[in-house]
Amino acid sequence: MTKTALVTGATSGIGKATAQILAKNNYKIILCGRREDRLIALEKELSALTEVHTLSFDVRDKKAVFESINSLPEAFSKIDILINNAGNAHGLDPIQNGDLDDWDAMIDINVKGLLYVSKAIIPQMIERKSGHIINIGSIAGKEVYPNGNVYCASKHAVDALNQAMRMDLNPYGIRVGAIHPGAVETEFSEVRFKGDTDRAANVYKGFEPLHPEDIADIIHFVVSRPYHVNIADLIVLPTAQAAATILKRD
Numbered sequence: 001m002t003k004t005a006l007v008t009g010a011t012s013g014i015g016k017a018t019a020q021i022l023a024k025n026n027y028k029i030i031l032c033g034r035r036e037d038r039l040i041a042l043e044k045e046l047s048a049l050t051e052v053h054t055l056s057f058d059v060r061d062k063k064a065v066f067e068s069i070n071s072l073p074e075a076f077s078k079i080d081i082l083i084n085n086a087g088n089a090h091g092l093d094p095i096q097n098g099d100l101d102d103w104d105a106m107i108d109i110n111v112k113g114l115l116y117v118s119k120a121i122i123p124q125m126i127e128r129k130s131g132h133i134i135n136i137g138s139i140a141g142k143e144v145y146p147n148g149n150v151y152c153a154s155k156h157a158v159d160a161l162n163q164a165m166r167m168d169l170n171p172y173g174i175r176v177g178a179i180h181p182g183a184v185e186t187e188f189s190e191v192r193f194k195g196d197t198d199r200a201a202n203v204y205k206g207f208e209p210l211h212p213e214d215i216a217d218i219i220h221f222v223v224s225r226p227y228h229v230n231i232a233d234l235i236v237l238p239t240a241q242a243a244a245t246i247l248k249r250d
């Protein structure tokens with residue numbers, strides 16, 4: 001039977017590539033993000049392949065999260081797969097220079113936003129005793145690096161929540177797993193450096209980073225395993241990257 005996947009952060013990068021690969025493989029898709037123009041363009045592209053619905057909301061706004069998910073039409077209301085991908089880094093400063101708004105953004109989006117979306121969807125999975133949740137963590141959730149402070153903390157929280165969800169949802173047959181990428185070339189660094197495209201491009205200079213499609217491909221692999229297989233925790237790095245800050249550049 002056709003499965004329905006809800007992808008947060010589907011307007012760009014890993015989320016967009018994931019929606020594309022799942023659509024090609026006949027999953028019904030719910031695209032989420034704030035930028036409506038991008039949601040509409042992607043809906044148009046993917047509608048040639050599968051059934052698509054869009055939800056525009058900010059994951060920080062808990063009322064909007066619940067209203068949006070509760071507003072899903074019947075054909076999309078049963079969510080089999082939740083991909084908690086929306087997130088970003090804001091700034092890269094030593095803790096003593098950290099910007100409070102950046103800290104709020106990272107904790108509110110990467111941690112609280114992930115929790116709100118999960119809370120809105122988990123009850124129906126519990127009721128059906130089935131479902132699959134994939135949390136996008138980061139190498140920053142497995143290691144800490146200089147100036148990464150609050151972003152690393154937010155992704156360590158995702159790692160903890162991934163483990164906790166797997167335990168709490170185990171009685172209900174719900175699969176929970178995380179994928180922790182290293183450097184993936186997306187809009188991530190442009191957001192982190194607040195639109196400084198030169199600084200963002202430098203992050204990926206001198207080595208081949210992961211492409212969003214690499215992670216999307218793995219997400220497709222994870223969700224297409226037989227029911228008795230749960231890929232619980234996966235670190236994926238570019239070959240040139242040995243650890244968060246160890247990169248072999250040309």
Ligand code: NDP
Nearest residue numbers: 009011012013014033034035058059087138184186187188
């Ligand atoms: P992008 O910046 O390309 O994409 C981020 C996505 O998150 C966008 O679709 C954006 O949509 C969405 N998003 C951001 N803030 C909000 C919000 N407040 N409400 C709703 N949606 C939001 O980055 P990536 O694709 O790289 O990032 C995806 C995930 O992967 C993140 O969780 C990131 O931390 C993680 N990651 C990225 C790595 C990398 O090197 N790129 C490595 C490891 C992990 P919109 O702006 O339209 O709302």
Ligand code: 8X3
Nearest residue numbers: 138139140182183244
């Ligand atoms: C994104 C990768 O190394 O910039 O999560 O934290 S890193």
